[in-house]
Amino acid sequence: xxxxxxxxxxxxxxxEDIISFKKGLPGFESYRRFAILHKVDDxxxxxWLQSVDDGKVAFxxxxxxxxxxxxxxxVDPNTSDELEIEDIKDVIVYxxxxxxxxxxxxxxxxxxxxxxxxxKNMGCQLVMDDExxxxxxxxxxEFKKMGGK
Amino acid sequence: xxxxxxxRNESIIINDDIEITVIDVQNDQVxxxxxxxxxxxxxxxxxxxxIQEENRKxxxxxxxxxxxxxxxLKL
Numbered sequence: 753x754x755x756x757x758x759x760x761x762x763x764x765x766x767x768e769d770i771i772s773f774k775k776g777l778p779g780f781e782s783y784r785r786f787a788i789l790h791k792v793d794d795x796x797x798x799x800w801l802q803s804v805d806d807g808k809v810a811f812x813x814x815x816x817x818x819x820x821x822x823x824x825x826x827v828d829p830n831t832s833d834e835l836e837i838e839d840i841k842d843v844i845v846y847x848x849x850x851x852x853x854x855x856x857x858x859x860x861x862x863x864x865x866x867x868x869x870x871x872k873n874m875g876c877q878l879v880m881d882d883e884x885x886x887x888x889x890x891x892x893x894e895f896k897k898m899g900g901k
Numbered sequence: 902x903x904x905x906x907x908x909r910n911e912s913i914i915i916n917d918d919i920e921i922t923v924i925d926v927q928n929d930q931v932x933x934x935x936x937x938x939x940x941x942x943x944x945x946x947x948x949x950x951x952i953q954e955e956n957r958k959x960x961x962x963x964x965x966x967x968x969x970x971x972x973x974l975k976l
Contacts, residue, residue, distance in 0.1 A: 759964070779953035780960075796971040811959050812970065830940045850955065851962035855973055861959070864952045879944050879952060887955045895974060 757807040759800060760789065770804055771868055774834060777877045778864070783809055786875065788868075798849065801866065813846035814860055819895040823885075825865055831878060835869040842871040849891065859888035 755765050769787050776783045785804040790796065797818040803809035816823045825845055827837065837843060845867050847860035862885035868875040905913060912922040919941060924932040935943055 759966075777956055778949055779956040790967065794967075796967050797974075798967045798970045800967070809960055811956070812962060812967070828939070828942065830942050833940060848956065848959045849962070849970075850959040851965055851970070853963055855963065855965055855969065858962075858970070858973070861952075861955055864955070877952065877956075879942070879948060881944055881948060887951060892973065 753804075755802075755804060755807050757789075757802060757810065759802075759810055763789070765804055768873075771873045771875045773875050773877075775876060777811075777866070778879075780809060788813075799846070801846065801848075811866075812849040812851060813866060814849050814891065816845060816847045816860065816862060816865065819860070819891050819898060820862065820889070821898055823862065824882075825867065825878060825880060826882070827867065827878065831867070831876060834876060835867070835874045836872050837869050838871070842869050844868045844870050847889075848877075850888070856892055858891050860891050860894075861887050862889050863887050 753765055753767070754762050756762050765787050771786050771788070773784050773786060775781065780803070783803045783805050787802050787804055789800040789802050797814050799813050801811040801813045823845075827840070827843065835843075845865050847862055847865055849858055849860050851858045863882070864877050864879055864887070866875060866877050907913065907923045909923055909926055912920050914920050919935070919937040922934040922936075924934045926932075937943060
């Protein structure tokens with residue numbers, strides 16, 4: 753299918769790349785189908801989580817391991833069932849990024865990560881009530897703390 | 902909405918397997934205990950609302966390319 757997007761113009765999305773979010777994402781409950789967009793062979797840790805239902809809805813996402821050491825997520829049995837997770841190795845974790853006017857102040861939401869069962873192409877946003885993590889971690893600061901590796 | 906009045910240590914049962922107990926009441930604070938099967942997700946409503954709000958802000962992020970973001974990390 754061809755999707756008209758805000759950030760990429762018209763793009764072709766293959767059915768097999770569509771990730772199903774049964775409950776949508778909080779605030780976007782009716783958006784049930786997403787695709788992850790990035791350049792082929794690109795080592796950029798930032799990617800797009802693009803709604804397939806609405807070209808205007810897209811989130812910048814990042815692999816949290818990139819800027820946060822020892823980030824721990826707890827997948828509850830309910831979520832595990834919902835995403836039909838059989839092996840935790842199939843699970844990919846992303847943080848949603850918010851970019852303000854001053855780009856260097858961009859933040860990542862570590863409180864509510866997006867998790868995807870890559871094997872089944874099913875995803876959800878996990879609601880974690882974990883006090884160690886907040887909604888707005890300054891990515892550049894965290895990255896520096898890690899020694900920028 | 903169904904409204905019930907309960908005293909300390911009294912409970913309500915929902916759907917046979919969820920029990921909500923009033924543990925303590927002090928001024929305008931109520932401590933609530935919930936026993937439910939593992940597959941029932943429970944969280945404070947503000948947490949969910951905050952995630953909604955953060956997601957809306959994320960979608961309204963400044964329009965920048967992924968390449969620009971990567972440059973910011975000086976890779």
